[in-house]
Amino acid sequence: MSQHRHPGAPGRAGAVPALPDLPEATVARLPEYLRALHNLAETSHETVSSEGLANAAGVNSAKLRKDLSQLGSYGTRGVGYDVALLIDQIEYVLGLTQRRAVALVGVGNLGHALAGYDGFAGRGFRIAALFDADQERVGEEINGLIVRHVDELPRVAAEESIAIGVIATPAAAAQRVADQLVSVGVTSILNFAPCVLSVPEGVDVRKVDLAIELQILSFHEHRKATLTALPAAGGPALTALPGGLAVTESQEAIGT
Amino acid sequence: MSQHRHPGAPGRAGAVPALPDLPEATVARLPEYLRALHNLAETSHETVSSEGLANAAGVNSAKLRKDLSQLGSYGTRGVGYDVALLIDQIEYVLGLTQRRAVALVGVGNLGHALAGYDGFAGRGFRIAALFDADQERVGEEINGLIVRHVDELPRVAAEESIAIGVIATPAAAAQRVADQLVSVGVTSILNFAPCVLSVPEGVDVRKVDLAIELQILSFHEHRKATLTALPAAGGPALTALPGGLAVTESQEAIGT
DNA sequence: AGGCGCTTGTGAAGACGTGCACAAATCGCG
DNA sequence: CGCGATTTGTGCACGTCTTCACAAGCGCCT
Ligand SMILES: NC(=O)c1ccc[n+]([C@@H]2O[C@H](COP(=O)([O-])OP(=O)(O)OC[C@H]3O[C@@H](n4cnc5c(N)ncnc54)[C@H](O)[C@@H]3O)[C@@H](O)[C@H]2O)c1
Ligand SMILES: NC(=O)c1ccc[n+]([C@@H]2O[C@H](COP(=O)([O-])OP(=O)(O)OC[C@H]3O[C@@H](n4cnc5c(N)ncnc54)[C@H](O)[C@@H]3O)[C@@H](O)[C@H]2O)c1
Numbered sequence: 001m002s003q004h005r006h007p008g009a010p011g012r013a014g015a016v017p018a019l020p021d022l023p024e025a026t027v028a029r030l031p032e033y034l035r036a037l038h039n040l041a042e043t044s045h046e047t048v049s050s051e052g053l054a055n056a057a058g059v060n061s062a063k064l065r066k067d068l069s070q071l072g073s074y075g076t077r078g079v080g081y082d083v084a085l086l087i088d089q090i091e092y093v094l095g096l097t098q099r100r101a102v103a104l105v106g107v108g109n110l111g112h113a114l115a116g117y118d119g120f121a122g123r124g125f126r127i128a129a130l131f132d133a134d135q136e137r138v139g140e141e142i143n144g145l146i147v148r149h150v151d152e153l154p155r156v157a158a159e160e161s162i163a164i165g166v167i168a169t170p171a172a173a174a175q176r177v178a179d180q181l182v183s184v185g186v187t188s189i190l191n192f193a194p195c196v197l198s199v200p201e202g203v204d205v206r207k208v209d210l211a212i213e214l215q216i217l218s219f220h221e222h223r224k225a226t227l228t229a230l231p232a233a234g235g236p237a238l239t240a241l242p243g244g245l246a247v248t249e250s251q252e253a254i255g256t
Numbered sequence: 257m258s259q260h261r262h263p264g265a266p267g268r269a270g271a272v273p274a275l276p277d278l279p280e281a282t283v284a285r286l287p288e289y290l291r292a293l294h295n296l297a298e299t300s301h302e303t304v305s306s307e308g309l310a311n312a313a314g315v316n317s318a319k320l321r322k323d324l325s326q327l328g329s330y331g332t333r334g335v336g337y338d339v340a341l342l343i344d345q346i347e348y349v350l351g352l353t354q355r356r357a358v359a360l361v362g363v364g365n366l367g368h369a370l371a372g373y374d375g376f377a378g379r380g381f382r383i384a385a386l387f388d389a390d391q392e393r394v395g396e397e398i399n400g401l402i403v404r405h406v407d408e409l410p411r412v413a414a415e416e417s418i419a420i421g422v423i424a425t426p427a428a429a430a431q432r433v434a435d436q437l438v439s440v441g442v443t444s445i446l447n448f449a450p451c452v453l454s455v456p457e458g459v460d461v462r463k464v465d466l467a468i469e470l471q472i473l474s475f476h477e478h479r480k481a482t483l484t485a486l487p488a489a490g491g492p493a494l495t496a497l498p499g500g501l502a503v504t505e506s507q508e509a510i511g512t
Numbered sequence: 513a514g515g516c517g518c519t520t521g522t523g524a525a526g527a528c529g530t531g532c533a534c535a536a537a538t539c540g541c542g
Numbered sequence: 543c544g545c546g547a548t549t550t551g552t553g554c555a556c557g558t559c560t561t562c563a564c565a566a567g568c569g570c571c572t
Contacts (some may be wrong), residue, residue: 010271020477025559030470035450049519057451062522062561063306069521077520078568094471102470113369116468119450124474162472187480188473190466194291196314196373206469210370210446211379215270215287215370216352217420217444220460222303222351223275224443246307281529305549318531318552325551333550334538513572520567528559537550541544 019093024068032057033064034090035123041083047200049080079212093197096124103186105131106169106179107140107147109191114168128160133173149181157184164188171195263437275349282323288313289320297339305336343510352380359418359442361387361433362425363396363403366448370424372399384416389429406436413440420444427451434461 004070022030036056040048050068054061060197068075075081091097104115115130131150132138140147141184148156156162165181167174167189174193182203189205190198194212197205267512272494292312296471306324310317324331327412329345331337347353368388371386387406394404404412412418421437423430423445430449438459439447447453447463455461 003355016470021479022475023558027472027475028468030475031465031468032452034471035468036452050521056452060561062563063559065519065521066560076522076568077305078518078570079482080519093475093478095474096471100470100474100477109372110369113366114320116365120467120470123471125467125470163473163477188477190473196288196292202480206473208464208469209287209464211376211381212284212287212291212448213377213464214356214381214420215290215352215379216283217446217460217462218351218356219278219283219349220420221285221340222349223277224338224458225351228358247519252445254558279529306551316531318533319529321549321551322530331550332538333536334540334548336549355561514568516571518570520565522564522566526559526561526564526570528557530555530557532555533553535550537548538563539546539548541545541547 008105018173020071022070022093023104026070029057029059029063029067029141030058030071030094031088031123033067034087034094036085037083037090037120041087045079047076047082047085050075053081075138091124094124099124099126100163101126101128101160102164102166103127103129103157103181104154104166104168105150105153105181106167106173107132107137107142108170111168112142113159114166115145118143118243128162129156131156147163150177153180154184157186162186167191167197169191270378275487276326276328278349280325282326285313285315285319285323286327286346286350287379288315289323290343290350293339293343293346294378301339303332303336303344306331309349320476339437347380350380353367355382356419357378357382357384357416358420358422359383359385359387359409359413359416359437360422360424361406361437362423362429363388363398363491364391364424367424370422381420382420385412387412387505389425406433409436410440418442420446421480423447423449423453 002074030105035055036053040053048056050061050065054064057064058118066085068081069246071089071093073081073086102120102125102126104111107115111130111132116129119129127143128144129133130142130145131148131153132147133150135149137147140148162184163186165178165186165188167177167181171193173196174191178189178197178199182199189197189199189203191205191207192209194209197207199205214249258408265492286508289309292309293304294313296309302314310467313320314428316357324342327345327349329337329342343403358376358381360367360383363371367386367388371383376383381402383399386398386401387404387409388403393403394405397454417444418440421434421442423433423437425433427449430447430451431453433446434447434453434455438455445453445459445461445463448465450465450467452463453461479511481503
């Protein structure tokens, strides 16, 4: 871990080393800190301690301090962190100093919700274009944006400077759409379709699959149920899976 | 997240406890394997090798084998895994042998999309009830379900056996809703509101925040941009932030 | 000025996750 | 029946992440 800093920072406020390569786990938490910080700023907090911020972000305070130290952000011992300064630093590191343009492909059920959501603006993004393959939908106006045909992607991508592509099409179309996005120079993709995308190196894909989230919850639910179902007296004795699956599930969610 | 163990296996009733406590990372990948397996099953594959399944799921094959070995699922050396059997085993472990009932609270922009999505059924879930606090929305029918007032949650939760609660309300209401869900016995919550929920021990919360996903992508985009802006000379010519944030961002996308 | 309480930043240790590489197991075939 | 091709299951080494615990720094009060 040989990361050199520029501790100089003479004169004016916090100087930030441009982009130390942060641990992925840290990067994933920074947005959470940022959101918490914005909340604090709105409630007129000037500074916040690592404990306080950690609480607001739902993490361990030591972890938070280590995360912040990673980006060279200096707090003040005995005092805490300057909220406004920290916001600036995190926003800079996350690349949010410019409002990034997002292209949304697939304006169906989910796409409508995303297109109609006005919460992205406050988080650093601007939905710049909507695309669909269905002629029925092309031309429709959502939130001030007109749905264009996906074939217009190259032209529009040239006009707007698209930074991120969001895929909200059925899984069957997702790979094709991803290819199209990549071919117009998009190097970051958020994919809602339940499938794996293959993209060239240098392109980042993040996936959001709601069913997977539910299934993970289901696992824990299942585990909790079988644990609480153990009367310590070797009761029903969970049926193993010898060959055919013999499943004996009695009670699941037992509140109180 | 402290997870308690019961390694002792007191009594040790015959067979393997059907639920060895799997590493969290494994649990998070099982749904992906399951989806890939269903795809394979539909294309009439009887068996699949770890390599093939790993490919379909977008992971390393050694990792996949280790994951599967965790759940005691045995493949056949020289052959691979029996697709149908593996589906059954994973579905059992994830607790999907029974279709779990999901309650959705907050039928707004996003809630509508979720309620209207028919893809959950095939993944083991049934949206059993919709709730909202807005009288305007109460009574509306979506996909065969009628939106009820959130005050009816206790009554409905008693009728249907709700396993999982999904929160799609504004952040300001999320904690209150979470409390209500917990109070009617829900121990698994999927939260779409951008805020941290505090819940009693034993209740699992997973959070989906789309803005966070975008911000993580933004970070990498930012990093890629500053990297490609470097003239390949070893020194990371960092653009410090002298006072105001001086951002030098030149080119974003790199095509190969 | 000095001491005191509070808070940061970080070393160290351990838990956890990953991926290589290979022995063991199985199948098909001659 | 034995052999080679194939593929699983896993020991091991390595890297990443988390958490504790505490010295060092800072502001404030006396
Ligand atoms: N709606 C949800 O709540 C939800 C939940 C989980 C996952 N998803 C996933 O999100 C994706 C979208 O879901 P949805 O419910 O909005 O589906 P949808 O069918 O309502 O919408 C899909 C849209 O994509 C468009 N489309 C199809 N092919 C296209 C192409 N090649 N280029 C551009 N547009 C194309 C269609 O015209 C349609 O408008 C699906 O993959 C779905 O599995 C949705
Ligand atoms: N729409 C999106 O694409 C999107 C994207 C990212 C995050 N989100 C988040 O998802 C959540 C919902 O977003 P949305 O766009 O659907 O908002 P919305 O305002 O359209 O819908 C919220 C719904 O919740 C209901 N509600 C409010 N308080 C309630 C309560 N106490 N009990 C029950 N229902 C209540 C409202 O009546 C409304 O119908 C928000 O937290 C938002 O930040 C949405």
